[in-house]
Amino acid sequence: MxxxxxxxxxxxxxxxxxxxxxxxxxxxxxxxxxxxxxxxxxxxxxxxxxxxxxxxxxxxxxxxxxxxxxxxxxxxxxxxxxxxxxxKEITNFETFNRVVGEDGREVRFYHDPGRLERHLLDISPGDARQIKSFCRDLRRFLNLEVFPFLKPPPLKTLPEKLAMLREVLPASLLFWRTSATQMTDFSGRFTDPFLGRAFPNVFFQDHERFPLLPYLYNIACAHHGNAGFPxxxxxxxxxxxxxxxxxxxxxxxxxxxxxxxxxxxxxxxxxxxxxxxxxxxxxxxxxxxxxxxxxxxxxxxxxxxxxxxxxxxxxxxPGVTYPSMVSVFVGVDGELPPDTPHSTTYLLSEQDSAALPEVMQDSLVVQLRSRYWQGCAPPGKSLFHCTYFSDFGYWRELRTRNRREYWAQKRKVADFARGFLEQRHPGVAGRIEVVDVATPTTNHRYTGNHNGSILxxxxxxxxxxxxxxxxxxxxxxxxxxxxxxxxxxxxxxxxxxxxxxxxxxxxxxxxxxxxxxxxxxxxxxxxxxxPDKLGHLPQLDVRPMQLTEEA
The missing domain is CATH 3.50.50.60 (FAD/NAD(P)-binding domain)
Incomplete structure (x- = not known):
């Protein structure tokens, strides 16, 4: 006014x-x-x-x-x-994420601690101590709900603070220990190098500075259906x-x-x-x-x-704000087999990492988004979402000083995604209908977030x-x-x-x-x-991603 x-x-x-x-x-x-x-x-x-x-x-x-x-x-x-x-209907999955190594080995992070423990022991019996420790703590987190969101601490009354203290005290040692143990330290104790690389990618990409606590908390939420997709x-x-x-x-x-x-x-x-x-x-x-x-x-x-x-x-x-991200959406004519995992983090080979522009962690997350919510793809079609952490400065410099090269690198990302999906899902490449690439500068332009940070x-x-x-x-x-x-x-x-x-x-x-x-x-x-409640959806960049014949 x-x-x-x-x-x-x-x-x-x-x-x-x-x-x-x-x-x-x-x-x-x-x-x-x-x-x-x-x-x-x-x-x-x-x-x-x-x-x-x-x-x-x-x-x-x-x-x-x-x-x-x-x-x-x-x-x-x-x-x-x-x-x-x-x-709204809520979609829940039995796994939080799947991680696949360069050699094809895979681990599925089930949110049920018993199933997860059996699966991990099958992969590496020699790491039983680490595996049982993680799953034991996960079982303890299943019984906790002490993360307050309703009222800021300065406004809590004395009775509310005492009630909160009564809830927290029995788990205080668990909280202290899991918040003091870095995931990098925990995963570094595995004798199986693949499990050691896989564990930090439970949250799709490696968050690097996270301790065990958020991993256990979020997996426990998923077990209760409290980390679904609306x-x-x-x-x-x-x-x-x-x-x-x-x-x-x-x-x-x-x-x-x-x-x-x-x-x-x-x-x-x-x-x-x-x-x-x-x-x-x-x-x-x-x-x-x-x-x-x-x-x-x-x-x-x-x-x-x-x-x-x-x-x-x-x-x-470095490492204080969340990195920015490259997103590649790939629309495919036809449906994928029903047992196709909803989310997979692929640990990339040196060759693949070198081919993917400015990839930070030598990994690529591939999610079959049409399994999350059918309305995101037309009937009878599928939608992939491929993501990786990337450097904002690299993309900003390209877009500012050499717009032609910026678009060339976006096409390179699109081509890589097409070839990568074809290797994992033979026949998909010939059925691709649309590819859309969003870089960190896309996020920055439309939200104003510093360096395109996602969180x-x-x-x-x-x-x-x-x-x-x-x-x-x-x-x-x-x-x-x-x-x-x-x-x-x-x-x-x-x-x-x-x-x-x-x-x-x-x-x-x-x-x-x-x-x-x-x-x-x-x-x-x-x-x-x-679905009509979404209203009109704009096209952020109207230039289509042309795929090269070699990809």
Missing amino acids: KRDEDKTDRPSVIIIGGGIAGLAAGCYAQMNGMDSHVLEKHVLPGGCCTAWSREGYIFDYCIEWLIGTAPGNEANQIWRELGALDG EGGSLGLARSIEDRYTGLGGEISYRARVRRILVEDDRAVGVELKDGSRHYADHVISACDGYTTIYRFLGGEYTSPAVDKLYSELLHK GWMGFTEADDLATELVNRQRMRLPGLAGFSMAGQWVGGGGLIKAASSGRFVVQFLCEELGIPFRAWESRDDEPWR
Whole structure:
């Protein structure tokens, strides 16, 4: 709204960014009697949680598994409050992932600890001690649900803190030990080199700095059906939350690019868009890229030692932010055999690694996305999604200085994917109908995420600890600036449930400031989800990927 235009007694909030965190903040703001307006630079909601389309195929960019798909836990409660799962079927798999070595050996990471243990012992009986240790800890994690998402620690009452302590204490030694043991150290103890390389790829790609804890937690969630794939995929999730938001009376504007946050007397009072228009509110929430928010929108005037260390030092340190990613979608005429694994990480040979442009980990993830959700491919057809971590700087340099070579490298990726799939699924190459390649610069152009990072700060690093401090000590605010808060992956951590939870947290802090009780309730929409709810899907790059005859 313009200043003093249609001013009501309801607190007004402007939210920068229509990703999951921004939409969640908007939903909770509306539930608590505020007038909110979400400003999104793209033409779709969701940020990285998105999809696009070509020739009837839907290229789902984000969700591989979603924490909170089973009832009875705090993550699921948030999704129900946001309407994210309304009317949707959930797909679950018996394995988390499969890893295949250069020599064809494979390991399947079943989420059932008994089945996993038997399978691993068949592969390497000599590693019984390591295998039984991992599966024993997995059984312990099956009985735990102590990862809170509903309320930030500073707002917990003493009884709530004591109740949490009672839940955590029995598992405190387990948490300490599995968070102190790096996966690289654990996997390095295997006598079978293949198992040693396979274990870090449970999460499809090697997260390098992760300890055992997140692996055990997520596999345990999958065992309970609490890490499934929702019908409609990534954009379907975002559209459902958008519907919930507008149904609560919220307003969202697309193609709304913010130039700066307006500040008067050290208080945020609104934003100025790139078209010159100004919009005012009692409170501004930024749910977009952290560096852009602090140093561009606010000119770097409101920082602290922790913030400066995050964005001046750690942001540029290797292994602190999640890498960017190359995605290759391959649409195929015909269906794959029903026993085709839904997800496989292939450990690449030196020859394959040399042929794949700027591959970082000598591995390629191949997912049969049409098994996740049939609606992502036309009837009777299949869709593969091939991904690998890659260097943002390489692709940015190409796209900036030599656009012709940039497209040539994208074609090289497409050709590689075609040949690679043909080797693993003979006959597929002749049935390929469409190939679409998204590079790290694609992510950066459409979301503004620093260096095209897919999840912001990497968990279990110094940066993750400092970002947590922004929640627990600064209450998601910047020092010296009133009327302003931050939400999203650069504050709350990577992962969709953490993004949604950060939107809840930021409104809870705002309610405390305003002296009003926080309210939230679950959506009651039980209408079955339909593919047309995705709305119009754009084509991000209209130039098709031409495949060479030699590939």
